[in-house]
Amino acid sequence: MNFKKITVIARKDLLEVRQNKAAFLPMMIIPLIFIVLIPLLITLVLPGIGGAVEDFTNDPDMQVFFEVMPIQMRNTLTGLDPTQTMIVTMLGYVFAPMFLIVPLMFATTIAAESFAGEKERKTLEALLYLPISDQELFAGKVMAAALPAILITWLCFVLYSIIVNVVPYSYFGRIWFPLPVWWWLIFWVTPALVAMSISLTVLVSTKVQTFMGAYQTSSSVVLVVVVFFIGQMTGVLFLSQRVAFFIGLGCWALTAIIGRIAVSSFNRQKLLTD
Numbered sequence: 487m488n489f490k491k492i493t494v495i496a497r498k499d500l501l502e503v504r505q506n507k508a509a510f511l512p513m514m515i516i517p518l519i520f521i522v523l524i525p526l527l528i529t530l531v532l533p534g535i536g537g538a539v540e541d542f543t544n545d546p547d548m549q550v551f552f553e554v555m556p557i558q559m560r561n562t563l564t565g566l567d568p569t570q571t572m573i574v575t576m577l578g579y580v581f582a583p584m585f586l587i588v589p590l591m592f593a594t595t596i597a598a599e600s601f602a603g604e605k606e607r608k609t610l611e612a613l614l615y616l617p618i619s620d621q622e623l624f625a626g627k628v629m630a631a632a633l634p635a636i637l638i639t640w641l642c643f644v645l646y647s648i649i650v651n652v653v654p655y656s657y658f659g660r661i662w663f664p665l666p667v668w669w670w671l672i673f674w675v676t677p678a679l680v681a682m683s684i685s686l687t688v689l690v691s692t693k694v695q696t697f698m699g700a701y702q703t704s705s706s707v708v709l710v711v712v713v714f715f716i717g718q719m720t721g722v723l724f725l726s727q728r729v730a731f732f733i734g735l736g737c738w739a740l741t742a743i744i745g746r747i748a749v750s751s752f753n754r755q756k757l758l759t760d
Contacts, residue, residue: 487622495618495626499600500634513595517588521642522649528576529653532569540568551721559724562665570658577650578665582725583714585671586679588642590708592635593680594687600627601691602700624752628684635680643672670730678737683707685741688748
């Protein structure tokens, strides 16, 4: 395959995504909420209501929540006062699954725009006349979705780390983040989720005619993240390092299956006639 041709396709698709405000604006707004606003709100408000936080952490239900935590998680809370405990619990553990919405949103949006968007804009016909193979075209479109999703997630992780460490630094007196499970989330689970969501979007895009149709259907992957978020909030399932490892492993396995079907089903001529 010709890498230069693949890069040209990827750049073209990224430019088209930027021009689609319906796709581009949510990609900018949602990360700001999870990466900036929520951490700032928690780290600025909780230290000012220490009494209420202490009452909350002493609540019987919260005590049960802490008791069922895996031992590795409980150890990170040892020696912390109630406010510090809540900040670490909420920003370090409870909201960890929600961070995965960032790569899912970017990957799904770009992939849906790249594949289904071509059909909706009636520009797919032009691809038939390009001196490029289906494999190179597919690789270029996957690159356009995967690389930005992963790189932007890593940048968001850096920004998130700065906020949750710098803003409450005078209260903690040390750097406490990232916690061990986050390394698994960012460098193991994130690429797996991105690959899986792109593969699913490719499959969906061969069946629907519009960007929104492909985006809404493939975005159902977000429900997996919501399930883990609810699981942590209720104490039913904690996102430990072991759980993160198996989540990533499962996503890679599904990617291998879905991706193989997606690659075999991707055909420019077939997409035009569907």
